[in-house]
Every structure is written in C-alpha cells, then in structure tokens.
Amino acid sequence: MRNRRVILAAHVTGEPREDNFAIETVDRAPPGEGEVLVRNAFVSVDPGMRGRLSGETSYAPPVPLGAVVGSASVGRVIASRHAGFAVGEAVAGASGWQELGLSDGRGLRRIPEGPIPLSAHIGVLGVPGLTAYFGLLDIGATKPGETVLVSTAAGAVGSAAGQIARIHGARAVGIAGGEAKRRWLLDDLGFDAAIDRLAEPDIAAAVARECPDGVDVFFDNVGNSLVDRMLPLMRLHGRIVISGQTADYNLTADERTGLKNTRAFITHRLKMQGLVVFDYAADFPRARADLTGWILDGRLKYREDIVEGLEALPGAFVDLFHGRNFGRKLGRL
Template structure:
C-alpha cells in the first residue's frame, strides 16, 4: 500500500475462546505526516505470536488488554523510509511492532536497529527476535541450565521450543526431548534439529510414551503449553528441577477460571522444585550479545528454523488464528 495510504489490522471485538478472522478488521487510512522526533517505518515482515492472544480479551495479562478498535501491536521488522528522529535515518532496518503496513514511531518502546549479521531480515522477527530470545534467556537465566542436564520442551516444533531444545543440546544437555503435535513435527525435531526424542501428544499411546521417556526424570521443563502440561511433568521432575513458564498456548483461549488446574504441587516440596515465569523484555539489554552469538550458530547451520510466509496484511487474521489449532509449523510471518 502506498500513495500516502496505509493499512492496519484492528481488534474488531474482544475475543471469546479461540480467535477467528472475524475478530479482526482491516482498515485503510492516510499515513500521518511526521512531527519532529518521529520516524516512519514501512514494515516488511509481521509475525503471528500466540502471546498476542492474551491481550485480545478483557482481563489481566502481563500487558494491558487492547480495546476494540485498537491496532494489534504484534512484532514486526521494517525499513525506516523517512525520519525526523535524531537516532534513526531513512534506509535503516528496525525491529518494532504493529500489525500495519506503516508505523509512525517516536523511537520509544520496542524499537531497535537490525545489525548486519549476514542472515535474512525475517529472522529478526523470529529466531533472532522475541522467540529466540525467549528460548535463550529462558534456558540461561530462568532455568539456570547446566551441561549434563535432561531437558523436556513442550510445543517443541514452534520457534521458541525448537530453539530452546537446540540450544540445550548445543550447551551440553544429556537428553533433550520435545513434545509436539503430529509425526511430521516430531520427525523434524529429531532428524533436523538433533533432539534425542520427540513425542507426539496427539498419538493414542502418548501417555505411555511420556512415562517411558521420563523414566530418568527431567531437570528442566521448558513449558510453552500451559497448566495441564506442567501438571503432567511435575511427578517426573528430578530433585531441584526447574520449570520455566514460557507460555500457555493451550490456555490462552480460556479465562483463568476455565483453565485446567495444577494439582501435583506436592512435588515442589519433596523435590525442592522451582517454577518461574519470564517476560523476555526483562533481558532486553542483553539481547544484542545473544543475537550475535545465535546468528553465528544459525550461519554455521548449528541451529535450524522453519518459517511459514503468508503474503499481504489481509492474510494476518487467519494466519494468527491458525496458531491455536496446530496448523502452524515454524514461525508464521506475513510479508507486507
């Protein structure tokens, strides 16, 4: 979109249950004129992040809920096309936010320049962006992961899970096992990403497979799924195990009252377990060093990733809604 016009996706109504494309509306509007201290970004890639769902219903989340009519502020990468801001120049690539073809920014909030690390731009809205950093700091800081440990990762074929599992393996885990939906995702995790094993939670004998794989217990559970997933793993955690609450993709469509409970809490006492959530932006100052190291691993082929690229802003609501039915396989991005 150009000729002074831009498009954006707004929340049409607060969402009840699983999102559908009808919960969103595409709007066309004039690109605002820049004021002093502002810059104009043309977004190139916009991502679908399950965590965005937690802001699309009324009620508490770690970020305030969006009001109907507000633009959805998911993550994006783009190019500065005009600047009246002292720190940004036209032509620079940036990571920021906005389900929109264009964004006017005052330079505050989540906006960072994309360094040239010899990788495709889309990765800065994926494995080198929020999902990759969640995997990195979830393991390093929250789990305090150590070489030799046994790591269980859920929603393992997603960008956070696949990255967390591969990093744990590279950093010396004795066993990394993923849980994912379907044989194709499980095959990719073992054959391409080097997981020791992957369990298909949709298989009829999953609970038996899980029990067998868990015979030696887990030092770290990196959980992206939610309460039922944590509850299942609590009895098979090892002494002093750590549970990283990264996300709750199975629970985001529930109200807190509807979400499953966690019952096996007795395990926390006997095994001295620790469970801790993270908001990845707490680690923002440390992102550049982690991104540089991770980009090196990607260039060397030591960390794999998958992308699913949709074209045009209008495809965003359906692409986002598909995250919650297991349709996605890798980072879902919209090429603007």
C-alpha cells in the same frame, strides 16, 4: 500516504475468530520532527497476543477496540526526521499489523545488513529466540548432561529452546503435534528424542519412555494440564520454566485445569518460575550475539511459516491455537 492495517473489531472470548478483526485503510501523515516512518516487510503472529485481545489487563495493557493489533515488525525506513535513522535502513520494532509504522525511535532497533534475513530478526533473533535463551539458561539454569523437555518444540520459542539446550550439552526432548514436526526435530534440529503428542494416548507415558531417568528442566509453552502431568516425572531439584500457556489462553479461570500433583515439589525439591522476556532487555545484545553466532555456525536452525498479506493475519492467528503453524508464524506485507 495510505496505510492499511488490521484492527481489533470485537474483544475475543474463548477461541479467537477471524471476525474479531477487521481491515481498514487510513491516511498516514508524514513523520514529524523526531519521527521515523517504516514500511513493514514482516509482522509476527504470536499466541501471547491473545491475552491482550480480551480487554482484560495482564502484564501488558489490553488492545482497545479499533486499535491496531500489536506485533513485532521489521522493515525499512522510508522517511525520517530522526537523527538516529536514515532512509533505506532496516529496522525492527513493534508497530503491529499494519503496512506503515510511525515511531519516535523508542523500541526501534537498527538491523545489521548481513547473511541473516530480515524476517529472522523478529523470530529467532527476536522475542521468541530471546525467550528460549533466558528461559532455558537463566530460569532453567540448564547444565551439561541434564535432560531438558520442551513443549511446542516445533514452534518459534520451543525449537530455539531445544537447540540451545543441546548447545549447552544437555539432552533435548521435544513434544510437538504431528509426525512431520517430530521428524523435523529429530532429523534437522538434532533433538535427542521427540514425541508426537497427537499420536500418544498417554503423554506422561510417552515422556517417561523418552526420559527414563526423569526430566531436569521442563520448558513449558502449553499450560496447566501438561505441567501437572509432567510434575511426577521431574528429577530431584528439577526446574519448571513457565514460558507460555497456549492451551489455556482461550479458557476462563474456571475452565483451566488445576495442578494436583504438587506433592512432587516437596518430594523432588522442584522449583517453578515464569518469565517475561522484556525483564532481560539490558542483556538482549549479549544474547543476540550468542544466537547470531550459533546461527552462523549452523548449530541453531529455524523455520518460518509465512502467510501473505494483511488479509491472512487473522486466520493465521486462529491457526496458532490448532497447531497449524510449523515454526515462527509471520505475515509478509
């Protein structure tokens, strides 16, 4: 069987470029004993993958040159010699940017047939939705009546975080790039306020305007420069959730902005904590049950930004770092 896939052709330094990637076709042997072969329908395009493409070790091992680019994936079993998976079943896993994923079953989960489309199982019901859920509710410890500020609020993680804040009785304020995203947050997702970061000459002044009493929980996906600007706007006992640092991923340590406004940690008794969503794996079923309930009762909406085919994936990845995605970026294979 032929398998087309996107591999890492050159390690990424600075901004990713399309020529960091290459497409190749290889033979895929049929599954051996205990293995399952999946035809991927959708794969994800994640800013967090950037860290693994530079060749340096972070919390996840780097992608070696010539290896398939990692991602979440969802599709259907087309051949199985695994007792737990039958041909035709829908499954989600992490096979990366390739048409055919071979698995020994570890990390593969069966997707219930139902009203929620396959693609959502690697979006709002996958890592992005779970990151929003645990970041906001566990690390952020968001309480009713609090003000929650979310950056990249029209993205996969941010859009879920703002809505989960509202479901928990908090006031949600989003920052996103562009008027169309700002309107979507207000009109479709029910954010209480939204800021177009591209139209505001002073982001701190804009946040101060929309959060006149300050910010209790800042859920950040952008990085150091934004965190530093937000520190003086935090309320007493505020929490800063470091979910991601998209604006910093392409910068060297020397190029990144340092934090200067750290006195606010003392004066406002702030806490700042990062998360790796996989630490919560044992609680994923509970979180997915909550998220599914909220989707079905209309309180949690999501948007997908889908490119067609393997060829479009490298460009889609480059686009993430220029705000050229609106919701969860996915490739349909």
